[in-house]
Amino acid sequence: MKNVPLFSEEEYLLAMRERIDELKARKDQPRYKYADKEQAKVIAHFIDRGIQWGEAAFRIRDLQIPLDSIMRILSDDLIRLFWISESEANTAEYVKTIGSEWVKMMRANLEKGYARIVHKPTGQNATAELLPKLAPYVFKGKPIEQIAMQCGLGQVYEMPFRFGSLSIHGNTFPLHDATEESEQDSLRTLPAINAFLKAIGQVVDDYPERRTTPDDILRVLRITA
Numbered sequence: 001m002k003n004v005p006l007f008s009e010e011e012y013l014l015a016m017r018e019r020i021d022e023l024k025a026r027k028d029q030p031r032y033k034y035a036d037k038e039q040a041k042v043i044a045h046f047i048d049r050g051i052q053w054g055e056a057a058f059r060i061r062d063l064q065i066p067l068d069s070i071m072r073i074l075s076d077d078l079i080r081l082f083w084i085s086e087s088e089a090n091t092a093e094y095v096k097t098i099g100s101e102w103v104k105m106m107r108a109n110l111e112k113g114y115a116r117i118v119h120k121p122t123g124q125n126a127t128a129e130l131l132p133k134l135a136p137y138v139f140k141g142k143p144i145e146q147i148a149m150q151c152g153l154g155q156v157y158e159m160p161f162r163f164g165s166l167s168i169h170g171n172t173f174p175l176h177d178a179t180e181e182s183e184q185d186s187l188r189t190l191p192a193i194n195a196f197l198k199a200i201g202q203v204v205d206d207y208p209e210r211r212t213t214p215d216d217i218l219r220v221l222r223i224t225a
Contacts, residue, residue: 012190013061019197020054023047026204039084039091043207046081050074050200057193065167067189072164074196075156076144081200082217083151085207097141107134152214155223160192195221 026032032044057070084091109115110127119126142150148157166172199220206212218224 007187007191009061009187009190012187012194013058015194016054016058016190016197019194019201020051020058022201023051023054023197023204026201027051031207032204037088038095039088040207042084042091042094043081043204046077046084046200047204049077050197053077054193054197057190061190062186064186064189065172067186067193068164068167068172070164071160071189071192071196072168074193074200075161075164078196078199078203078217079144079148079151079153079156079161081203082153082212082214083147085203085210086151093141096139100137100139100141103134103137107131107138153217155218156221159223160196160221192221 027044027047031040032047035041035044053070053074057067060066080094084094106115110117110131116125116127117130118124144161145154145157148154148161199217202212202216202220215224
């Protein structure tokens with residue numbers, strides 16, 4: 001991402017509070033609060049995620065590793081939200097994919113013997129009978145990198161997403177030493193989080209017209225001029 005002027009922590013947190021409150025106002029809009037279409041319901045879901053991750057960043061304002069992780073999560077959310085807002089077909093694929101993830105988690109635990117299905121009337125273990133019936137519900141969805149490239153946000157994946165992934169997977173050693181200098185790192189992540197919250201709000205505002213382009217998103221994130 002492009003260099004941005006550094007302000008005080010208080011200024012970044014004030015901006016973050018404004019971004020969070022703006023998302024809360026959007027969540028209360030009738031088209032999302034009383035959504036009857038699946039696409040609008042999924043967008044409302046991502047609004048709520050933006051609010052909660054923003055609140056989390058606000059509270060852990062000086063903890064660098066969690067802030068990097070939140071930045072990565074928000075980059076993932078932004079990519080998926082932008083892709084979902086493109087079409088109802090993308091929304092249906094997203095919903096099908098997350099349903100599949102629940103089934104895969106259940107199937108893995110059943111196959112490894114960590115859980116079992118019991119037929120209540122007889123008390124018999126019905127796991128072996130059920131397992132084959134789960135197969136039709138397992139769906140191989142698109143990986144996030146493919147989604148990012150498809151919707152024009154490949155740079156978001158290659159830059160903030162990949163960088164934030166280092167913290168999520170414990171691969172930050174020795175990026176963040178326990179020194180006073182590391183305290184300044186948070187001042188470099190707070191504006192990035194603010195930018196992601198702003199970009200999410202812009203996508204939300206444009207639904208269903210979809211005026212926002214990938215270049216618009218990259219400019220909000222200061223990845224391009």
